[in-house]
Amino acid sequence: MAMRQPIESGAPDNKPFLHPTLLKNYGNWKRHDRPRPGVLHHVAHSGDEVWTVRAGTQRQMDVWTIRKLCDIADTYADGHVRFTIRSNIEFMVADEAKVAPLIDALAAGGFPVGGTGNSVSSIAHTQGWLHCDIPATDASGAVKALMDELYEEFTHEQMPNRVRLSTSCCEINCGGQADIAIIIQHTKPPKINHDLVANVCERPAVVARCPVAAIRPALVNGKPSLEVDEKKCICCGACYPPCPPMQINDPEHSKFAIWVGGKNSNARGKPTFMKMVAAGLPNNPPRWPEVSAIVKKILHTYKDDARSWERMADWIERIGWPRFFEKCELPFTKYLIDDWRGSRASLNASTHIRF
Amino acid sequence: MTKPMHPTPLLDELETGPWPSFVTGLKRLAQDKDYVVDLLGTLETSYRTKKGYWKGGTVGVYGYGGGVIPRFTELKNDDGSPVYPDAAELHTLRVQPPPGMHYTTDVLRKMCDIWERHGTGLIAFHGQSGDIMFQGAKTADVQAAFDEINEMGFDLGGAGPAVRTAMSCVGAARCEQSCYDEARAHHTVINTFTDDIHRPALPYKFKFKFSGCANDCMNSIQRADMAVIGTWRDNMRADEDLARRWFAKHGMNELVNDVVVRCPTKAIRLKEVRDLRSGDGAAHLTTVKVSDTHALEIDNKDCVRCMHCINVMTGALAHGADTGATILIGGKRTLKIGDLMGTVAVPFMRLKTDEDFEQLVDLGRRVIDFFAENALEHERTGEMIERIGLVNFLEGVGIEIDPNMVATPRTNPYVRTDGWDDEVAKIEARKAAG
Numbered sequence: 001m002a003m004r005q006p007i008e009s010g011a012p013d014n015k016p017f018l019h020p021t022l023l024k025n026y027g028n029w030k031r032h033d034r035p036r037p038g039v040l041h042h043v044a045h046s047g048d049e050v051w052t053v054r055a056g057t058q059r060q061m062d063v064w065t066i067r068k069l070c071d072i073a074d075t076y077a078d079g080h081v082r083f084t085i086r087s088n089i090e091f092m093v094a095d096e097a098k099v100a101p102l103i104d105a106l107a108a109g110g111f112p113v114g115g116t117g118n119s120v121s122s123i124a125h126t127q128g129w130l131h132c133d134i135p136a137t138d139a140s141g142a143v144k145a146l147m148d149e150l151y152e153e154f155t156h157e158q159m160p161n162r163v164r165l166s167t168s169c170c171e172i173n174c175g176g177q178a179d180i181a182i183i184i185q186h187t188k189p190p191k192i193n194h195d196l197v198a199n200v201c202e203r204p205a206v207v208a209r210c211p212v213a214a215i216r217p218a219l220v221n222g223k224p225s226l227e228v229d230e231k232k233c234i235c236c237g238a239c240y241p242p243c244p245p246m247q248i249n250d251p252e253h254s255k256f257a258i259w260v261g262g263k264n265s266n267a268r269g270k271p272t273f274m275k276m277v278a279a280g281l282p283n284n285p286p287r288w289p290e291v292s293a294i295v296k297k298i299l300h301t302y303k304d305d306a307r308s309w310e311r312m313a314d315w316i317e318r319i320g321w322p323r324f325f326e327k328c329e330l331p332f333t334k335y336l337i338d339d340w341r342g343s344r345a346s347l348n349a350s351t352h353i354r355f
Numbered sequence: 356m357t358k359p360m361h362p363t364p365l366l367d368e369l370e371t372g373p374w375p376s377f378v379t380g381l382k383r384l385a386q387d388k389d390y391v392v393d394l395l396g397t398l399e400t401s402y403r404t405k406k407g408y409w410k411g412g413t414v415g416v417y418g419y420g421g422g423v424i425p426r427f428t429e430l431k432n433d434d435g436s437p438v439y440p441d442a443a444e445l446h447t448l449r450v451q452p453p454p455g456m457h458y459t460t461d462v463l464r465k466m467c468d469i470w471e472r473h474g475t476g477l478i479a480f481h482g483q484s485g486d487i488m489f490q491g492a493k494t495a496d497v498q499a500a501f502d503e504i505n506e507m508g509f510d511l512g513g514a515g516p517a518v519r520t521a522m523s524c525v526g527a528a529r530c531e532q533s534c535y536d537e538a539r540a541h542h543t544v545i546n547t548f549t550d551d552i553h554r555p556a557l558p559y560k561f562k563f564k565f566s567g568c569a570n571d572c573m574n575s576i577q578r579a580d581m582a583v584i585g586t587w588r589d590n591m592r593a594d595e596d597l598a599r600r601w602f603a604k605h606g607m608n609e610l611v612n613d614v615v616v617r618c619p620t621k622a623i624r625l626k627e628v629r630d631l632r633s634g635d636g637a638a639h640l641t642t643v644k645v646s647d648t649h650a651l652e653i654d655n656k657d658c659v660r661c662m663h664c665i666n667v668m669t670g671a672l673a674h675g676a677d678t679g680a681t682i683l684i685g686g687k688r689t690l691k692i693g694d695l696m697g698t699v700a701v702p703f704m705r706l707k708t709d710e711d712f713e714q715l716v717d718l719g720r721r722v723i724d725f726f727a728e729n730a731l732e733h734e735r736t737g738e739m740i741e742r743i744g745l746v747n748f749l750e751g752v753g754i755e756i757d758p759n760m761v762a763t764p765r766t767n768p769y770v771r772t773d774g775w776d777d778e779v780a781k782i783e784a785r786k787a788a789g
Contacts (some may be wrong), residue, residue, distance in 0.1 A: 003417040010546035014538040017457035027527035031670025062380030063467035063476040070460035083456040129401035148372030179615040211691040251405035266569035
């Protein structure tokens with residue numbers, strides 16, 4: 001049987017999918033406001049108006065959930081939806097009278113309305129145990145557990161500025177930079193299954209992958225394998241994807257770290273990378289309570305202490321790191337002083353000290 | 356009717372609480388599919404043992420070298436047979452979304468029907484790469500699922516050392532901050548590289564992301580090898596009616612503390628109306644009255660287009676009309692030399708005409724060609740630039756240097772400068788040529 005040739009159409013055009021009011025006013029919007037949490041109201045130069053209702057989803061959706069969302073869109077939103085980068089779904093309506101019944105329908109369907117403005121939006125996350133080949137933990141479950149606890153912060157706009165969270169199930173950090181990020185941190189060098197290395201791994205590629213040149217070829221029990229200089233090893237796990245017998249994931253010793261202050265927006269200060277502020281937290285499914293407790297402590301401290309429009313990074317820049325650790329009741333350990341390349345730029349080269 | 360469910364006491368705990376539960380969704384799918392019964396069994400095992408059980412492999416569709424993420428179970432009995440045989444294979448199809456992630460319910464329902472027939476029925480909108488993730492199909496079903504998705508007008512995204520699926524913000528479709536047609540840029544640029552998406556042959560991944568303004572809702576500066584971020588060159592626009600309404604609602608404290616003092620370059624000043632300047636010396640100023648006595652004065656020469664004041668006073672303040680994008684190159688996360696922010700390669704590229712968009716495509720092509728020829732294996736663009744220096748990259752790609760590319764000039768003397776006079780002469784010659 002002749003195989004079907006693919007149609008290399010690439011990314012589809014957006015125009016056929018746009019809500020009619022968005023299509024009509026494309027590139028011609030004037031302003032917006034937020035009548036209530038979860039609702040955006042945009043006004044075009046033409047005078048046209050559109051209301052957007054945003055709701056959280058579980059991201060990994062079964063077809064029945066998607067069909068339920070489609071039913072709601074067909075009833076209230078002219079059969080159009082869009083998704084945000086944080087897997088929230090958005091329904092656009094040109095008639096303000098449809099906003100309230102749309103919100104009711106979403107609530108009845110179990111979808112939280114919110115995630116706009118100064119709220120804690122849904123968590124950008126990875127695949128985890130569900131599908132990834134190198135995960136030290138789960139992603140969807142960690143997000144579900146944390147968003148259950150942050151539900152009120154999603155459905156209200158009570159934070160000083162927007163708060164973006166991410167989780168990642170290995171140090172590659174596919175979840176990305178965020179105001180608060182939760183990332184697995186391995187604490188032990190990989191355990192090597194020497195019986196498998198020769199058959200599974202391209203050894204020079206694995207050696208080249210190590211950021212600290214801690215891996216070298218070796219003959220173990222008469223078989224070609226690899227060995228790790230455990231004093232040099234930084235436990236990053238970079239060798240594991242190209243060589244699964246270099247087992248880095250450890251049910252006991254792969255811990256969670258928490259990072260704060262990442263900001264991609266250029267608003268006010270330049271974009272910032274997040275900084276590690278806690279580590280050593282247990283990988284404790286199905287609800288990871290130790291992680292949630294610290295995230296909530298940081299969030300609530302920020303909520304109480306930051307001024308309006310201060311993102312997490314802006315707030316810490318004002319109060320200083322010593323007070324951040326003090327207020328969040330987190331220990332500042334030697335592991336939080338950077339020693340990677342370029343690290344001197346992270347030291348305090350001044351007498352600027354708050355007392 | 357399917358086989359009985361495996362006990363899932365740990366996953367069951369994720370069905371409580373108010374946030375939508377993916378476990379409940381999986382259980383609904385398991386009512387019709389042995390596949391998902393066994394997928395739940397596998398996931399429950401991971402929750403119990405704290406270990407992952409999927410390994411990669413080689414699965415694809417005819418004609419393409421990438422776009423499918425193969426997964427085979429490692430959860431085996433002593434005799435090597437899978438513990439959960441109905442979920443021994445769990446391949447994912449990465450499918451490129453329309454720019455801005457807009458859909459009709461018609462297309463979503465068709466996707467659901469296809470994936471219910473050929474896969475688990477689990478779809479992620481969207482993965483961190485920006486793809487629609489059709490999660491979980493057996494090797495034998497991947498081609499048929501792809502064929503039907505492809506016939507709908509959708510195509511696979513990137514995986515491995517390839518150009519990857521692009522992302523763009525809602526932008527011009529619904530946002531007043533949009534400084535260019537993000538969807539057009541996304542569509543035009545990424546579809547130039549379909550061959551590099553479908554046939555991974557680069558040193559490593561290469562990502563494009565498109566944000567309409569400096570708020571960068573696509574997080575392009577931290578994640579994209581080439582970030583296209585909207586900006587403008589002329590004066591900010593102001594709307595006095597909306598400014599007065601904003602002030603009437605928010606008052607002087609918020610105007611001073613949330614707007615004026617938060618300007619990163621102190622380009623905004625609060626003025627009494629009687630002190631406002633006009634005439635030739637004020638050509639670079641944007642002024643707007645917030646009341647009969649007070650006004651904001653913005654010196655557009657000092658403004659860095661950060662978006663903060665526009666975010667606070669949307670509509671009252673707005674970006675200018677001479678719009679386009681700043682292009683930054685080399686953003687990425689940690690592995691292997693540490694995080695790299697994208698840095699300025701083109702301070703301003705106008706994005707209005709067909710020729711402008713062709714220029715953007717051409718820049719992308721030159722950057723990828725240079726990357727393909729000069730990067731080491733598994734080295735991202737930003738790492739390559741760190742290794743060879745920005746100037747070598749710019750010369751290789753054919754971009755003129757510009758002081759907007761640096762935070763500060765050099766702080767050390769370790770450079771050989773005997774070509775200085777020639778460089779000055781070249782700059783003078785370029786100036787003379789206009």
